[in-house]
Amino acid sequence: MSGPLIEAKDVSVKIGDRRILDHIELAINAKEIVTVVGPNGSGKSTLLRTLIGAIKPDKGQIKRQHGLTIGYVPQKLHIDPTLPMTVRRFLNLPRAHDQSTIDLALQRAGIPGRANDAMTALSGGQFQRALMARALLDTPDLLMLDEAAQGLDQTGVADFYKQIEDIRNQLGCGVLMVSHDLHVVMRAADRVICLNQHICCQGHPEAVTTDPAYHALFGTDTDEVLALFRHDPHQHPHQETESTKETTNETPT
């Protein structure tokens, strides 16, 4: 496939009478990890749900590559603790997959051999990986994760993002994720999109963290994030890429 996997062209979304997203222009390419950051209620989940087609924009257009397969990891999933559900059964909902497909998805998600465990017996990190395994069953071209590392401790979060990078490297898929873990985002993402109903700025993480629009959203204590980023260049194989150096920005509202 060539060209972006998915594009939003001047997309606006209203829920009821409220405008939630306005003039969204973005494109996600194969093999890139793009992270959406923004304050609570800024429309991050709505953006992902619009891109997968669960919400219809009232203006603009979503263009997906022909035959695009999307794996989606939702923000929250509650499983009734009284319900006896193994990982295998969970992965076979709503449709069954063969053993080798399940084994491969679990391996890629970083929980090999867990098919017979009860979902409720998994740790927080393992549970999130089971959700990820489900999104990987169809070997997606584009993996979308909505705050999939929430509730994990710092090491858990770092491990989880490492897993996402490994998946990107193995499958060559694009990754679009929402995250509040700014430190990790700055390490793991090729591109960051700052959202506050509209896109305030986007670009390579280092460039975004110096953007006034980013500071207006997250405050000046994010200097610490930038310092961390600069002092650990080996984590950032893309930082010299010309095409990722620039940001576009507007004044945040």
Ligand SMILES: Nc1ncnc2c1ncn2[C@@H]1O[C@H](COP(=O)(O)OP(=O)(O)OP(=O)(O)O)[C@@H](O)[C@H]1O
């Ligand atoms: N189904 C809905 N009905 C009414 N309002 C909604 C609905 N879904 C989202 N909203 C509103 O849209 C706005 C954006 O919500 P969204 O969940 O996309 O934000 P978010 O950036 O993902 O927030 P958070 O960081 O808290 O998860 C919020 O004000 C929310 O109340």
